Amino acid sequence: MAEPRKSGLISHGVAAQNRKARFNYTIKDTVEAGLVLRGAEVKSLRMGRATLSEAFAGERDGEMYLFNMYIPEYQGGVLSRFDTKGPRKLLLKRKQIDQLLGAIARQGSTVVPLDVHFNPRGLAKVTLGIAEGRKQHDKRQAIAKRDWERDKARILKNR
Numbered sequence: 008m009a010e011p012r013k014s015g016l017i018s019h020g021v022a023a024q025n026r027k028a029r030f031n032y033t034i035k036d037t038v039e040a041g042l043v044l045r046g047a048e049v050k051s052l053r054m055g056r057a058t059l060s061e062a063f064a065g066e067r068d069g070e071m072y073l074f075n076m077y078i079p080e081y082q083g084g085v086l087s088r089f090d091t092k093g094p095r096k097l098l099l100k101r102k103q104i105d106q107l108l109g110a111i112a113r114q115g116s117t118v119v120p121l122d123v124h125f126n127p128r129g130l131a132k133v134t135l136g137i138a139e140g141r142k143q144h145d146k147r148q149a150i151a152k153r154d155w156e157r158d159k160a161r162i163l164k165n166r
Contacts, residue, residue: 016053023057023123032138041098042131045089051081064118064135071097071104110137
Protein backbone atom coordinates (compact mmCIF):
# COMPACT_ATOMS: atom_id res chain seq x y z
CA MET A 8 0.00 0.00 0.00
CA ALA A 9 1.29 3.48 -0.83
CA GLU A 10 2.53 5.77 1.88
CA PRO A 11 0.36 8.87 2.46
CA ARG A 12 1.71 11.94 0.71
CA LYS A 13 2.96 14.85 2.81
CA SER A 14 1.30 18.14 1.99
CA GLY A 15 4.27 20.31 2.97
CA LEU A 16 2.12 22.40 5.31
CA ILE A 17 3.17 23.08 8.90
CA SER A 18 0.44 21.95 11.29
CA HIS A 19 2.49 22.64 14.42
CA GLY A 20 6.07 23.71 14.94
CA VAL A 21 8.26 26.58 13.78
CA ALA A 22 7.05 28.37 10.65
CA ALA A 23 9.63 31.19 10.57
CA GLN A 24 12.72 31.97 12.64
CA ASN A 25 14.85 35.10 13.12
CA ARG A 26 18.30 33.53 13.35
CA LYS A 27 20.19 36.83 13.30
CA ALA A 28 18.32 38.16 16.35
CA ARG A 29 20.33 36.13 18.86
CA PHE A 30 23.55 37.27 17.17
CA ASN A 31 22.71 40.98 16.87
CA TYR A 32 21.02 41.28 20.28
CA THR A 33 21.42 40.04 23.83
CA ILE A 34 18.06 38.52 24.76
CA LYS A 35 17.04 39.42 28.33
CA ASP A 36 13.55 37.88 28.51
CA THR A 37 11.01 36.21 26.23
CA VAL A 38 7.24 36.49 25.92
CA GLU A 39 4.87 34.40 23.80
CA ALA A 40 2.05 36.29 22.07
CA GLY A 41 -0.84 35.38 19.82
CA LEU A 42 -0.94 36.78 16.31
CA VAL A 43 -4.01 38.17 14.51
CA LEU A 44 -3.96 36.85 10.94
CA ARG A 45 -6.44 36.53 8.07
CA GLY A 46 -7.14 33.21 6.34
CA ALA A 47 -4.81 33.69 3.39
CA GLU A 48 -2.01 34.87 5.72
CA VAL A 49 -2.35 31.70 7.79
CA LYS A 50 -2.22 29.52 4.68
CA SER A 51 0.91 31.27 3.44
CA LEU A 52 2.49 31.06 6.91
CA ARG A 53 1.75 27.33 7.07
CA MET A 54 3.78 26.91 3.88
CA GLY A 55 6.78 28.25 5.88
CA ARG A 56 7.59 31.20 3.64
CA ALA A 57 7.49 34.09 6.13
CA THR A 58 10.52 36.29 6.91
CA LEU A 59 11.29 37.87 10.30
CA SER A 60 14.73 39.31 9.58
CA GLU A 61 13.64 42.98 9.60
CA ALA A 62 10.64 42.67 11.91
CA PHE A 63 10.16 44.44 15.24
CA ALA A 64 7.36 44.95 17.75
CA GLY A 65 6.05 48.34 18.76
CA GLU A 66 3.12 50.20 20.26
CA ARG A 67 0.21 51.80 18.40
CA ASP A 68 -2.90 53.13 20.18
CA GLY A 69 -2.06 51.29 23.40
CA GLU A 70 -1.76 47.91 21.66
CA MET A 71 1.32 45.98 20.55
CA TYR A 72 1.85 45.33 16.84
CA LEU A 73 4.40 43.41 14.82
CA PHE A 74 5.81 45.61 12.06
CA ASN A 75 7.74 44.70 8.92
CA MET A 76 7.12 40.94 9.07
CA TYR A 77 6.95 39.65 5.49
CA ILE A 78 4.31 37.05 4.63
CA PRO A 79 4.07 36.51 0.86
CA GLU A 80 0.67 36.35 -0.80
CA TYR A 81 -0.90 32.90 -0.94
CA GLN A 82 -0.88 31.49 -4.47
CA GLY A 83 -3.69 29.00 -3.99
CA GLY A 84 -6.36 30.90 -5.92
CA VAL A 85 -7.63 32.92 -2.97
CA LEU A 86 -9.05 36.29 -3.95
CA SER A 87 -8.48 38.05 -0.63
CA ARG A 88 -5.37 40.21 -0.86
CA PHE A 89 -3.43 41.47 2.14
CA ASP A 90 -0.51 43.78 2.82
CA THR A 91 2.57 41.55 2.82
CA LYS A 92 4.52 43.79 5.23
CA GLY A 93 1.60 45.40 7.05
CA PRO A 94 1.31 45.67 10.84
CA ARG A 95 -0.13 42.64 12.60
CA LYS A 96 -1.74 42.89 16.00
CA LEU A 97 -0.24 40.90 18.87
CA LEU A 98 -2.55 39.30 21.43
CA LEU A 99 -1.15 39.98 24.89
CA LYS A 100 -2.50 40.59 28.37
CA ARG A 101 -2.34 44.16 29.68
CA LYS A 102 0.39 43.23 32.19
CA GLN A 103 2.55 41.82 29.39
CA ILE A 104 1.97 44.91 27.24
CA ASP A 105 3.04 47.14 30.13
CA GLN A 106 6.16 45.00 30.63
CA LEU A 107 7.10 45.30 26.95
CA LEU A 108 6.40 49.04 26.81
CA GLY A 109 8.56 49.52 29.92
CA ALA A 110 11.37 47.62 28.20
CA ILE A 111 11.05 49.81 25.09
CA ALA A 112 11.16 52.96 27.24
CA ARG A 113 14.53 51.92 28.69
CA GLN A 114 17.45 53.12 26.64
CA GLY A 115 18.91 50.51 24.32
CA SER A 116 16.11 47.95 24.67
CA THR A 117 13.92 46.77 21.83
CA VAL A 118 11.39 44.01 21.27
CA VAL A 119 12.32 41.62 18.46
CA PRO A 120 10.43 38.54 17.24
CA LEU A 121 12.50 35.39 17.64
CA ASP A 122 10.21 32.94 15.86
CA VAL A 123 6.68 32.34 14.61
CA HIS A 124 5.27 28.93 15.34
CA PHE A 125 2.03 26.98 15.53
CA ASN A 126 1.15 25.52 18.91
CA PRO A 127 -0.31 21.99 19.20
CA ARG A 128 -3.83 23.45 18.84
CA GLY A 129 -2.81 24.99 15.50
CA LEU A 130 -2.82 28.63 16.61
CA ALA A 131 -0.16 31.02 15.32
CA LYS A 132 2.11 32.33 18.08
CA VAL A 133 5.16 34.60 18.03
CA THR A 134 7.99 34.48 20.57
CA LEU A 135 9.12 38.01 21.40
CA GLY A 136 12.47 38.77 22.98
CA ILE A 137 13.26 41.82 25.08
CA ALA A 138 16.69 42.58 23.69
CA GLU A 139 19.60 44.97 23.94
CA GLY A 140 21.79 45.63 20.92
CA ARG A 141 25.28 44.17 20.89
CA LYS A 142 28.37 46.18 20.07
CA GLN A 143 30.72 45.07 17.30
CA HIS A 144 33.34 43.73 19.73
CA ASP A 145 30.68 41.62 21.49
CA LYS A 146 29.76 40.08 18.15
CA ARG A 147 33.42 39.27 17.47
CA GLN A 148 33.68 37.57 20.87
CA ALA A 149 30.57 35.52 20.11
CA ILE A 150 32.06 34.40 16.79
CA ALA A 151 35.38 33.49 18.47
CA LYS A 152 33.59 31.52 21.20
CA ARG A 153 31.45 29.66 18.66
CA ASP A 154 34.53 28.78 16.56
CA TRP A 155 36.41 27.57 19.64
CA GLU A 156 33.49 25.36 20.71
CA ARG A 157 33.33 23.86 17.21
CA ASP A 158 37.09 23.20 17.15
CA LYS A 159 37.01 21.75 20.65
CA ALA A 160 34.21 19.36 19.70
CA ARG A 161 36.16 18.31 16.59
CA ILE A 162 39.32 17.63 18.65
CA LEU A 163 37.44 15.62 21.29
CA LYS A 164 35.64 13.62 18.59
CA ASN A 165 38.95 12.53 17.00
CA ARG A 166 40.38 11.22 20.28
